[in-house]
Amino acid sequence: MKEPMASKKAHQASGLAAGILAAVIVVHEKAGGPYQLLAMLALLAGAWGGTAPDWLEVAWWRKKYRGKRRLWIAHRSLTHWGIPWVMLLWYAYTSFNSVWWAPVAFGFAAGGLMHLLTDWPNPMGVPWIYRRHSLSMWRSGNLEFVVILLSWGLCAGVADGLLFKGANTTKLIALCQSQLKSFSEDAATKAAPRQLIRQSKT
Template sequence: MRSFVFRITCMASNAAHHATGWAAGLIAATAVAQASHTSLEHLGSILAFCAAVAGSTAPDWMEVAWWTRARRLWITHRTATHWGIGWVAVLVLSYQALGHGHLWAPLLFGFACGGLMHLLADWPNPLGVPWIWGRHSLNLWKSGRCDLIVVILAWAAACWLVRPLWAATATRVVEWLAHQAR
């Protein structure tokens, strides 16, 4: 029970991780759509989106020993599952594989986007996250207190990052409408 209480008080809320996960999903789906050059790019975008939403809570649920009745943590909170280099490495390697038509690449890329978004949401609180070696904290507020700020920042970043795809899509729609009007 003590480990459960520790998890509740020392991390961004589960709702905040889910809300930022949807933003990560939008980023992942857009990146897959732009990087993929296969006939499965739409499927890849959907898979990336879903995987990002799942990945946004992964650093926390990967610590839980689901195979035991007690459901205790089998990895100390904010250690291996919150390691920044690991998530960034998976993100980069899976992004490089996107253009080669591997079906696993959008899934892994989306999952890594969600996991990285989770770390960014946890970073401002005093416990911090282990980006490279040892934990680093922005020490801005205690977890759960400013979740709305984290969610707004995540969605602002998502909107800014997907801007080029929206602009390209709007241009194609206008061209199509102009062609239909002739």
């Protein structure tokens, strides 16, 4: 059976975004350690965690079956469960500066959660709390760039909110609005001259 699943590439790309965001948070919380080494490790752990829920379910110690590794649990079950990932994220966050590896675990958990978010829209869904839930938006593999774009947008937005109190996001929205406004004004002025001519004649 061919499993519907978001491709490894999509998970790598969104995991990297999660890793960068985790690193930003680690630096922001002044938990980066000497030379921000722990922040850099958080970034790597995020990229690694982005694919973790899929490779954690592979029984690598067992022999291959028809050229494929077998899984030790059902696909998208335990390793795709939201609660342990959120707990790890929370534990790591509250342990900054008291447990040395907390920033690394934080990055890993951020990557793992991003993986669940990336799997969420496709039909099989993700067991966040109890039962599987799917956003049923598309078959994974399709519209992959949308998933990647959304994940990067989400991370950029959170990072901006954290570092600049959302100033850049507000600017971006304002820019879009002004573009839209000038576009509609343009359309209005193009229609205007005839009216002006008519008015000047009378």
